[in-house]
Amino acid sequence: MFKNARLYRLEQPVRIDGQELETQLDGRRFRPCGPLETATMGWSAPLGEDGGALVHPLEGCLLICARKQERLLPTAAVKEALEERIGEIEAGESREVGRTERRRLREQIVDEMLPRAFTRSRRTRAYIDTESGWMVIDAASEKQAEEVVSLLRETLGSLPALLPAPAEHxxxxxxxxxxxxxxxxxxxxxxxxxxxxxxxxxxxxxxxxxxxxxxxxxxxxxxxxxxxxxxxxxxxxxxxxxxxxxxxxxxxxxxxxxxxxxxxxxxxxxxxxxxxxxxxxxxxxxxxxxxxxxxxxxxxxxx
Structure with a gap:
């Protein structure tokens, strides 16, 4: 069940039904990170089953779930490998490594390490209440919620969702x-x-x-x-x-x-x-x- 509720007000009435939303989300269904990708994000089944329905219509609400997978590549590990590579070049060629070459070496090291990096996934459930005009996201942070909103905007083409605007702070x-x-x-x-x-x-x-x-x-x-x-x-x-x-x-x-x-x-x-x-x-x-x-x-x- 939801432990958090980040709220977004939908400016216009929601005129999409569960089956139509299912079709659109299926075009951005989650896929794992490729060997050289640092992160991917897409739609996953809210109940967690692989290949399951992406939308659960219940009591006027459309329950969905976004899944994000990231490759864990510690900055310290990249930095250590980079310093070793630079040390080898400077010792072997008796010259200093400049800023441009350092940046290129870092990119090369990241490309080498990414395919071997572990991955971590995070699922974020959300639902659209078509009766009240609210979108509710089970996100602990604003950034996490905004990622879901951005993904839904990209999927649907537009999403007139705004943060709550109270009359008094x-x-x-x-x-x-x-x-x-x-x-x-x-x-x-x-x-x-x-x-x-x-x-x-x-x-x-x-x-x-x-x-x-x-x-x-x-x-x-x-x-x-x-x-x-x-x-x-x-x-x-x-x-x-x-x-x-x-x-x-x-x-x-x-x-x-x-x-x-x-x-x-x-x-x-x-x-x-x-x-x-x-x-x-x-x-x-x-x-x-x-x-x-x-x-x-x-x-x-x-x-």
Whole structure:
């Protein structure tokens, strides 16, 4: 299940169905790195099976998965091999190796080492909610999410997806919740947050397992720091850490919701689809609340 949620708002209604998307993604199906390639990226089956369906339509959502494979070629290993090669040339030919030749030698060494380098793969699940107009990516970093968005743009030819545009900066809203104990009733602050000084990037305070209503925390906020990350529970359905870019990390669905699933489902694929359908429906409700709380609906109307 998704542990993160990087959000992208689709400017236009999604008019693609699962079968059409399957056909287009199949044109960029993942393939392993070639001998001289440092990385490849393409579409893979969300359930992990080789050759399986690339799109799973569930509850108005289109579940997909991007896979990236990289060859692991440590910079230190290349540097060491390069220095040995340069040493041999300088000793054998009694001359110095210039910058242009050094660059050419480095490229030659990389070409020699790449075919023997180990590879590492990373899968990133995402889905398009055709009803709410959100694209959700299970990525821990903005860079990882942007790679998926870029791949989908290249695959489809275009993708009018934008980062959330709140009416008020989320850090101001989260800080006010802590300072004034004014969070909506369905959002309950946890025991972790990150406070950051807007003018001093080094002025960061991280609190974990603490009382966020303590005098110490409030003093930091009154001194000008802002809550850029805050652990929250929403409506006893999800727990997560909300960041000031409106990304969600450490996302977990409540055990009470998971307990509603049929324990007798033995097929892993069926169980995954059942869990995902429940997750996507509940997250759709959470995103609707975030739209209200942070003015995302108003920002969208102004596009």
């Amino acid at each position: 989320p850090a101001e809203v989260l800080s006010r919740w802590l300072l004034e104990d004014s969070a909506p009733a369905d959002f309950v602050a946890g025991d972790a947050c990150e406070l950051r000084d807007a003018e001093e990037k080094s002025g960061v305070v991280r609190i974990s397992g603490g009382d966020l209503s303590s005098d110490e925390v409030l003093a930091h906020l009154r001194a000008g720091k802002r809550a850029v990350k805050l652990a929250l529970t929403w409506d006893e359905r999800f727990s997560f850490t909300l960041a000031d870019d409106l990304s969600l990390k450490r996302l977990r669905m409540a055990e009470e919701l998971l307990d509603t699933l049929d324990d007798e489902i033995e097929d892993p694929a069926v169980r995954f689809e059942t869990e995902f359908a429940l997750f996507a429906l509940q997250l759709r409700n959470l995103l609707a609340r975030l739209e209200d709380v942070f003015g995302l609906a108003e920002a969208r109307a102004g596009i």
